[in-house]
Amino acid sequence: MQKPSNARGTRDFGPKEMVKRNFVFSIIKKHFERFGFQNIETPSIENLSTLMGKYGDEGDQLLFKILNSGDFLKDVSPNDIELGFKNFSQKIVEKGLRYDLTVPFARFVSMNRSELAFPFKRYQIQPVWRADRPQKGRYREFYQCDADIVGSDSLINEAELISLFQSIFSELNLNAQLLINSRKVLTGIVDALGMIDKFTSFAIALDKLDKVGWDVVQNELLEQGFELDKLNKLKGIIEFEGTNDQKVANLKSFLADSEIGLAGLKEIEDVLSFSVDQTNIIFDVKLARGLSYYTGLIFEGKAVDLAFGSIVGGGRYDNLTTSFGLPNMSGVGISFGIERIIDVMDTLKLLPSVDSSACQVLFTYFDLEGQLKCLSLANSLRSNGISCEVYPDMTKIKKSFEYADKKGIRFVAVIGSEEIKSGLISLKDMISGTQEELNLLELSQKLS
């Protein structure tokens, strides 16, 4: 017999974990709906043609691919194998597991364009898979919780997502801040530096500023051909500390000659002006974010009390559905990294440990007569909306008390010959240790 184990980077969730997970899931879901987002689901499996090329070369490598069923080698010639695995795999693999929820959503919107009411607001809470190397806060199977709005380019949407972020973390009681920036501001900065064609390398270098420090970033940019005096000026801008409004004002002169940069600043200003509550919203010029499809505002959420990487990500994308044959469909979305939120909250002891789903009462008995009585009493209580279970085995009564204790069931109802004779139920409160005799009506009232 082989030792059982989980596949790499995957986890089981027992009852205790599920209590914690459901707590977070239910709050997120509630707020999604409160903001008018509608739930959809898409299949775990997508055609590889839907997924490939959407996440860059790195992303393509991290896709889990599904071997074709049946005789998957029947169309493969020795020549295909000689051409290398990329060519070869195209012949034997046609499907893959979804890598995120955004691309399947784009496919969905494109396919259902005539039936959807635009602007379309949807939320989706489903697992995604990445053939990544597992690490702290990084798994191969994990849930994403996405809320997106497509078919509207109003900045109200951005502001609403920010508001959604605030209300979710407020109810979760987790202190989190949202960094915001605009791809246009970043483009403007590169423009002002006179290196507009080096946008990507600039963004990548800037994104790791917090980790490696300015000197490393500067050296990297100098190697790329950026000019030192301009970088020095940029350094002052980036290290400037102040309110969001002050930061915007400070950037205005730097971006004075860049039309796109000023447009980006205007976006930031507008979104902030739409945000009634600017608590924990921070305009951060350093924020770049990897995924290439963002075109406008971008944001990233972090826990304040624990360094754990980002727990929320999102931004505006203008061309997501273009490759599915639907151009000009601007959208903006936010993704809550629920696995990391759970990890963070667990570390900070902010999650419930008591199983609120435990039954209210456990029935126990000594003989067949008591057993039947318990079953009938249990059904009466259930029809009154009281959750209860009947201990299934006729062993020592002690076992059923231990069972109730372990499972967090508060009351144990004992039905023996005395109870059957008197028609009363002996009810023990496992917390106080007291016991009382009640009839069915009294029991029902006590527990409802």
Added chain:
RNA sequence: GCGGUUGUAGCUCAGUUGGUUAGAGUAGGCGUUUGUGGUGCGCUUGGUCGUGGGUUCGAGUCCCAUCAUCCGCCCCA
């Protein structure tokens, strides 16, 4: 994809320079005299020491490979 760490009972870990039948705590089971749990006491079930090779008279201990884990890098939630 790259670098490092760790892998002994269900769980947390001991195990001395290689040396007899591999230990502890905890969890589980049974009991502690009749129909009552959470703390006590007694007894007890669990391990081909991650897996596969190798060195040796002898390997949990040394070497190689492999799988998994955790931590960095890349990237990301």
